[in-house]
Amino acid sequence: MKNSRSSYESKEIKELSRAMKKYSAELAKDPKAAKAFLVAAGIITEKGNFRAPYKGLCILLDQA
Numbered sequence: 107m108k109n110s111r112s113s114y115e116s117k118e119i120k121e122l123s124r125a126m127k128k129y130s131a132e133l134a135k136d137p138k139a140a141k142a143f144l145v146a147a148g149i150i151t152e153k154g155n156f157r158a159p160y161k162g163l164c165i166l167l168d169q170a
Contacts, residue, residue: 141154
């Protein structure tokens with residue numbers, strides 16, 4: 107027997123994923139909106155500096 111809850115969650119996840127992609131595309135087109143989003147999220151300051159918890163973070167692209 108199929109679990110109806112798993113299909114329901116899957117549908118919600120797909121809808122959320124689509125909404126996030128659409129919102130990301132909108133932010134990518136407008137630098138002012140992107141900055142406002144990052145400020146509202148508490149990642150950067152109004153001046154554009156990273157807040158303390160985000161300073162010094164790095165993403166390793168290649169460890170060769």
